[in-house]
Amino acid sequence: MTRPYAQALRQLKACGLRPTRQRLALARLLQDLHPRHLTAEELYQEARRAGIPVSLATIYNTLHQFTSAGLLGEIVVGSGQTYFDTSPHSHWHFFDKTTGEIMDVPDHMLRFARLPEPPAGKVIERIDVVVRIRDAAAPDARVRIAEADVDATD
């Protein structure tokens, strides 16, 4: 189940990150967990479960180092905490408001017909898409407003 150190070791070296106990173990754990979206706290719990001795501070450090090394992706959904994605290249996500779950939107399900030009002197670094979903039954705040708006017509 747990993969050999070889791949993790190679990855770390390729990124110029010293292959310390914690980084190696976390790299392997993340491989085992893949594909997955998780928070720092969740990775911390997974690590403890896997018997990896690591502090939460190091989890945060490592998560950021792996992310800027391109080993992980960062998902911004605005739920309060930061999610990390073991698939660093998927940028389209469903965010289920009802359950708090994050799911990948398969690449073929979403396509752009036109992408914006960046403003002068700027380049596009990446494009994030968050498709916010909820239970079909759950109430939608906007509906109430749309109704209320009727007698507020200018």
Place this chain on the structure above:
Amino acid sequence: MTRPYAQALRQLKACGLRPTRQRLALARLLQDLHPRHLTAEELYQEARRAGIPVSLATIYNTLHQFTSAGLLGEIVVGSGQTYFDTSPHSHWHFFDKTTGEIMDVPDHMLRFARLPEPPAGKVIERIDVVVRIRDAAAPDARVRIAEADVDATD
């Protein structure tokens, strides 16, 4: 410059929000500021500048009430704080990593060719797009990795 209470009053009534001093004044201020992206703290400063006696707690309450009423939009960029948009219907944004600025992506500059089906039992509430940009000159973490990756080939 400052618009009459009429519109703000109508808006609040239409939303079922009691037109209190603070809510009325903030609604008007937001109209004057439009179009704009701002944080709670920024609105607080603007309010003080405009002589509106209001506490930060009320700014937060009001911002959320206005947002769930559809009067404001919420922009999630992951910069630590929540941004609110006086244009509740624009969901495409540039986020300038270098300056921290948020700008609207004009609707005609971005178009989808295909939108995803929501998972069974779910409906799409809204779709957010964040186009992350930076100064053309600024360093890109990914480049270093791409180079490092060369001698890490499987």
Place this chain on the structure above:
DNA sequence: GTGTTTGCAAAGTGTTTGCAATTTA
């Protein structure tokens, strides 16, 4: 009057930081 809203200060949440001890090269 009655229920709602406000403002203050305190509490909370997720994340970052300072620094001594430990580990890696």
Place this chain on the structure above:
DNA sequence: TAAATTGCAAACACTTTGCAAACAC
């Protein structure tokens, strides 16, 4: 041995909350 990394606890930034006083209807 020199430089990088770790772990702890304290510090942090932003946001929310509890509750008494003020306000709207």
